[in-house]
Amino acid sequence: MDLKKIANETTTTLVSYLTYQAVKVVYEQLDETEPKRAYWLHQFSSSESIKDGDRFIEKLFRERPDLAFRVLTVREALSDSFADFLPDMLRSEMAKSNLKQRSQQLERMTQVSTEGDHPEQQRPSDE
Amino acid sequence: MDLKKIANETTTTLVSYLTYQAVKVVYEQLDETEPKRAYWLHQFSSSESIKDGDRFIEKLFRERPDLAFRVLTVREALSDSFADFLPDMLRSEMAKSNLKQRSQQLERMTQVSTEGDHPEQQRPSDE
Numbered sequence: 001m002d003l004k005k006i007a008n009e010t011t012t013t014l015v016s017y018l019t020y021q022a023v024k025v026v027y028e029q030l031d032e033t034e035p036k037r038a039y040w041l042h043q044f045s046s047s048e049s050i051k052d053g054d055r056f057i058e059k060l061f062r063e064r065p066d067l068a069f070r071v072l073t074v075r076e077a078l079s080d081s082f083a084d085f086l087p088d089m090l091r092s093e094m095a096k097s098n099l100k101q102r103s104q105q106l107e108r109m110t111q112v113s114t115e116g117d118h119p120e121q122q123r124p125s126d127e
Numbered sequence: 128m129d130l131k132k133i134a135n136e137t138t139t140t141l142v143s144y145l146t147y148q149a150v151k152v153v154y155e156q157l158d159e160t161e162p163k164r165a166y167w168l169h170q171f172s173s174s175e176s177i178k179d180g181d182r183f184i185e186k187l188f189r190e191r192p193d194l195a196f197r198v199l200t201v202r203e204a205l206s207d208s209f210a211d212f213l214p215d216m217l218r219s220e221m222a223k224s225n226l227k228q229r230s231q232q233l234e235r236m237t238q239v240s241t242e243g244d245h246p247e248q249q250r251p252s253d254e
Binding site for chain 2: 003006009011013014015017021025028053054062065068069078079080081083085086087088089093094095097104105
């Protein structure tokens with residue numbers, strides 16, 4: 001397990017995801033003040049994939065540098081605002097999600113054994 | 128801009144992304160020791176979308192609880208291992224990416240003005 005590689009890939013994914021959130025923020029801001037530009041950004045975001053945040057920004061720069069600069073500013077502000085909270089939020093969300101999954105599975109296993117003896121439904125762990 | 132909502136959505140996305148990475152790790156581990164189970168997990172991951180990490184785990188629990196438990200353990204370990212580095216990595220990657228985008232754009236703008244006077248290529252910022 002290459003932890004460093006996974007950490008790097010995770011960070012890149014985060015940057016892309018915050019680009020997507022920043023585009024949404026810029027859209028909402030424009031929608032209140034300049035509906036025409038908001039509409040343009042909406043059309044552009046629908047036609048260009050935002051999965052790769054940096055490629056999206058590059059394409060936006062070619063079409064509307066003003067909006068591209070704005071998205072850069074917003075995504076950096078987003079990252080600055082909650083980077084410090086991320087570790088706690090991530091750990092707590094992960095723990096919550098794992099607890100929920102384990103409880104649900106325990107429930108399913110209990111139901112199976114209460115409903116009768118169906119050993120084939122209880123695949124033994126081969127860990 | 129609803130920062131709290133964005134932070135929550137970002138955390139959920141991170142948990143899903145680490146589920147995807149955990150599945151990859153479990154696959155690689157199995158591939159070395161139990162190729163048959165590795166193959167099964169590969170087939171399962173190809174047919175079930177992993178975009179929503181929790182739904183993926185739920186489905187995996189119904190088919191192979193042993194592997195689902197293992198993915199839960201690995202994704203929590205991943206999150207624990209680099210949660211504390213995430214803020215710095217995110218800030219640095221974001222700054223690097225923004226710097227790169229701004230420099231590229233500066234270069235494009237300079238080229239345009241050097242190549243001649245084509246005012247229509249220099250869309251003025253309407254910020």
